[in-house]
Amino acid sequence: MGLRLLLPPHNLRRQPWALLLLLVGSLVMCSTASAGAGIEHVQKTMDMDVVLRLSGRPANMTLTAFRNFTYQQTLDHFNYLPSSYTTFPQRYSIDFTHWGGAGTGSPILLYTGAESALEDELAGVGYHVHAAPALRALVVYIEHRYYGLSVPFGSPAAAHKDADTLGYLSVSQALADYAEIIIHIQKMYNARGPVIAVGCSYGGMLSAYFRLKYPHVAHGALSSSGPVLYVNGNLSSRREYYDIISSDFMSISVHCFQTIKSSWAEIDRINRQLGVGELIRIFNPCKPFTDVNPLKNYLRLEYNRYAQYDDPASTPVRRFCRGVDGAPVGTPILERIKAGLDRIHGQRCHNIAAARVKAPGLSGWGWQTCTEIMLPVGPGGGPQSLFEPWPYDFQASRRWCMRKYHVEPRPQWMATAYNITEALEQFGSNIIFANGLRDPYSDGGVLQDISPSIVALTTQEGSHCLDVAYPRPATDPQWLIDQRNEELRIIRGWITTFHSSFNPRDDQ
């Protein structure tokens, strides 16, 4: 992949942590499961106050521009059992501010909601901020079924009760949900223009799938940081995700890299020689832990996060390493790690033992990773790795899923139904796969063009979903502005083609 990580500028910027951390959770879960250690299902989202501390919200949020609606959605689109006719209230939001208007052929910009509640995702996404005025687009966000309040059976708790109620949570059902709601909106508002799906991370996978499976509904897709290649049915452990994290840290500071790399054995040594109390003293957890696993999980997840969101403004990798490297000469390894954490979170207790799912409404992503979205990623260890070896083990994951949900994974289904790259060179059109190469998830992303109009856009400095986050014109680096402009240029081309090919009499 040829990563050449450049040092980024140091200005602070907002990060969409709240909505984008979820895939990491699954990775850590699987890794933990595979090691046979205490199974930790990492909490899906960080506490909101942590997010705010980490990111700094943009001042110009347009959340208030959105109006919320509800659609009575069919429980199961693909069979005709009487039980499938049940409906549930699915939420969607529309921002009419910049729309060209009914009958004008102005486009619809559709955020394909992912694994978070509507409010959290709307607070995080920002692509429309620059695209909607430029395109005179209607902006639509659709909440993914089983997240937020878009749940069947009356409540999040009921929806997430067990396999009999969670069973309807699947990618196929979610895509059909989008299709029904978009067609409903098109009729309701006489919105006849092309639909451009936009999503990031899991939502980026969905936006690409939506274009491929519902091309008569979605006329193009901007798929940002969607690791679609991870779900192609290959279950052999891939270390590259973690190697990119290692490379990110190495590019910032060799000393920091070495400190982290040494810390795992040091944790074991102190635990063995001095006991877990000494680790608790060093790391100041908000709740005490009883063995090294929660601590190692926490640290691994932190490094995942820093690398995933190592954008040129907030630079968490750099900030963490400043803490590590800036500690006084002679500071021991684990105290240096703690100094790095403090640089990110402040000198307060660390939420180490809280890495568990707390509420039933939050377990949707765990279910999805246990049924169809297998992410076969695990640290490989070795001299170039920050991490202890911890290969992905499908059978261990499977056992975890059977215990947790009583569900049998179908690891080949996504490849059967949604294989992106297999012989698609002659098929389909109008998808941008955008990836930042500092993002470990870029390992699972499409980094080369599939066809003349299914294209890969990569940036050396980009991190997870950076291109679809809120633009900050005053501080965005030129390469990021260039990336967004290129995306907009391509999308404009799709829209022009749509109007010339399909709606020659549209008045726009």
Next chain:
Amino acid sequence: MGLRLLLPPHNLRRQPWALLLLLVGSLVMCSTASAGAGIEHVQKTMDMDVVLRLSGRPANMTLTAFRNFTYQQTLDHFNYLPSSYTTFPQRYSIDFTHWGGAGTGSPILLYTGAESALEDELAGVGYHVHAAPALRALVVYIEHRYYGLSVPFGSPAAAHKDADTLGYLSVSQALADYAEIIIHIQKMYNARGPVIAVGCSYGGMLSAYFRLKYPHVAHGALSSSGPVLYVNGNLSSRREYYDIISSDFMSISVHCFQTIKSSWAEIDRINRQLGVGELIRIFNPCKPFTDVNPLKNYLRLEYNRYAQYDDPASTPVRRFCRGVDGAPVGTPILERIKAGLDRIHGQRCHNIAAARVKAPGLSGWGWQTCTEIMLPVGPGGGPQSLFEPWPYDFQASRRWCMRKYHVEPRPQWMATAYNITEALEQFGSNIIFANGLRDPYSDGGVLQDISPSIVALTTQEGSHCLDVAYPRPATDPQWLIDQRNEELRIIRGWITTFHSSFNPRDDQ
């Protein structure tokens, strides 16, 4: 559409009646329902002896070349309820005769099984007879779920018991079935070449959908006589299907056309003046009927069939009209109709009152037309029509479906999920939509190119599925040979592109 129906040659030829009559059945059902008359669900297939009398089987059937296999298929692919993990034995057949062999990149010719049992369909299809040797293709036929013996719950009767067991019968599930089995076959036999889906009528719809939804599995599709435009969500009654039937008869004999056109009122007059006994005397039904509706249904279905399969060899329209027109001067109208029927069926009792579903295993198509495959077709009447006006009435159909299956139709679903023409000019590739313009179903077919590689092939003289029926080199007219050659030329192009683009190291 500019039908210019030419008089066809008169040689006899086999017709694939057994597998292709089913759509007609649904049309008649809906028409009957819409008229509020006695609801008749026309039997799905004609008796086999009738088929043989009508068609004359080809002498060179290769049914024996097929080997039968079973795949344990997932009951529901799109949700993860525990009940969905049930499997059922799905049948498929392979003809290895002409295959280039494992690892050669030789293609797979996949018949997308439709609404009949494996044996019946294999006896009817014949496209592979000329294509498999030419392409060195592996030929695969997959039986559609809920037909033949590919049923869940242990038996056809159990599978077709009620909505709780029939609920898993849907287009989406059937396509996923194909995908799983083809991927299984590819692995099993190291069959790495491109997959070309072939189907006719409903099976032709499925082959096109399969290419569009599983482009990584199916690399092209020959969709013969698939009325994909009927399921685009427009529920206003379309008379064109019946107008084409009228045009077919008119092109053969104005006198015959006028005789049929007059017969409906004559049936009513005789029933009114002389009673149903006189109609029974005239038409010699195998079982007596008690009012005019079964008789009118039977005749309407007969005319549907003659027009649908009015191929240049067996020419049922011409044969029927010879009977009508050849009766002695002064023969009354209904006796002329009877003479036409006798010309087709022989002078024996006519199976008029048998037009009902008899066995549970045969009700699959009724279920499908009651859930997602609405065919909004009904006679419009008028001077150019053979038929009494009888417009399609969705609400009447819906009431019928609620009574029969306790199922609520979802008439917009096919348009939501499988809309073929909406804005697809930039999307997809490698589909041939073949239609014969003597076939009334051509009204619901794609008759114009959608894109450079999603093309329409029409023949003025062609009838339903003629191009994919058994070739008869000795007697096939040149335009039919030309059509098949053109299809093969296009498919060869797909295969060449597949090998140059995707498998440059294949040894074929």
